[in-house]
Amino acid sequence: MKRDNSTTQRLFEQSGIAEGMSVLELGCGPGEVTELLSEIVGPSGSVLGVDRSEEVLSSARERLERIGAENVRLICADLEGAPDYLNDLEYSSFDVVTGRRVLMYLTHPGHVIAGLLPWLRQGGLVVFEEADTTICPGRVVAMPAHDKAVAWLHRMLEEEGVNRSMGFHLPATLSTAGLQFERIWAEAVIEGQGDQYSLGELLQLLSPRLESAGVATTSEVETLAAQIDIESDPSNIFVSGMRFCARARKL
Numbered sequence: 458m459k460r461d462n463s464t465t466q467r468l469f470e471q472s473g474i475a476e477g478m479s480v481l482e483l484g485c486g487p488g489e490v491t492e493l494l495s496e497i498v499g500p501s502g503s504v505l506g507v508d509r510s511e512e513v514l515s516s517a518r519e520r521l522e523r524i525g526a527e528n529v530r531l532i533c534a535d536l537e538g539a540p541d542y543l544n545d546l547e548y549s550s551f552d553v554v555t556g557r558r559v560l561m562y563l564t565h566p567g568h569v570i571a572g573l574l575p576w577l578r579q580g581g582l583v584v585f586e587e588a589d590t591t592i593c594p595g596r597v598v599a600m601p602a603h604d605k606a607v608a609w610l611h612r613m614l615e616e617e618g619v620n621r622s623m624g625f626h627l628p629a630t631l632s633t634a635g636l637q638f639e640r641i642w643a644e645a646v647i648e649g650q651g652d653q654y655s656l657g658e659l660l661q662l663l664s665p666r667l668e669s670a671g672v673a674t675t676s677e678v679e680t681l682a683a684q685i686d687i688e689s690d691p692s693n694i695f696v697s698g699m700r701f702c703a704r705a706r707k708l
């Protein structure tokens with residue numbers, strides 16, 4: 458199973474993230490985005506990844522070791538606290554502050570970004586990819602198993618306190634942080650297209666979270682994943698989510 462990172466790659470390229478830049482990545486998780494950033498900025502650049510979970514950071518460390526990324530440093534910290542983890546760095550150290558699907562977990566995302574801005578150089582970029590799941594599913598042919606899977610995922614996110622419309626809030630969030638908002642665009646996640654997890658695979662991957670949110674048991678997940686496979690039909694389009702990408706700049 459492999460996640461489709463092409464939207465994120467386009468976001469970074471179109472936003473001007475380039476070789477030699479110094480990047481602060483929020484909510485780096487298991488390091489997929491970190492790996493992408495490490496490759497883009499190259500040996501003359503650097504990436505500092507921050508996440509509150511030691512568990513995902515150890516997966517990120519393994520991934521980055523495997524590819525021999527020597528330009529990455531990872532720190533365990535809660536973004537909602539004071540950014541003490543940056544205290545050993547001078548102000549204006551970063552060219553870019555970025556992240557993917559992390560602001561949706563924060564209670565005050567604009568406040569968190571504003572608190573990091575002293576460490577971003579003047580003219581520096583702030584680039585985020587965030588999801589919206591409130592305007593989906595989209596389909597013209599009935600696909601009940603797919604609908605049920607999406608409904609389960611929505612309930613899980615709601616139980617976890619995630620902001621499901623974070624994509625829509627990007628312009629306001631970046632502006633209230635004190636940035637000059639420049640651009641937003643969006644891409645639909647179409648099941649079966651590109652190099653991405655299928656809905657059935659995603660359910661199985663998220664099975665422990667679905668169970669701990671009280672949404673579905675492991676055996677219910679297995680049953681629904683099988684029904685999704687049967688229902689899948691390359692001639693029927695099913696939109697399961699939207700990816701919003703935004704760019705802003707520190708004046």
Ligand SMILES: C[S@@+](CC[C@H](N)C(=O)[O-])C[C@H]1O[C@@H](n2cnc3c(N)ncnc32)[C@H](O)[C@@H]1O
Pocket residue numbers: 483484485486487488489490507508509510513534535536537556557558559562563
């Ligand atoms: C959906 S994952 C995204 C991971 C990665 N950005 C990606 O796209 O593959 C969200 C990540 O944000 C992290 N996170 C959520 N709230 C956080 C907080 N308050 N402080 C630090 N990390 C946080 C989680 O631990 C998790 O790794």
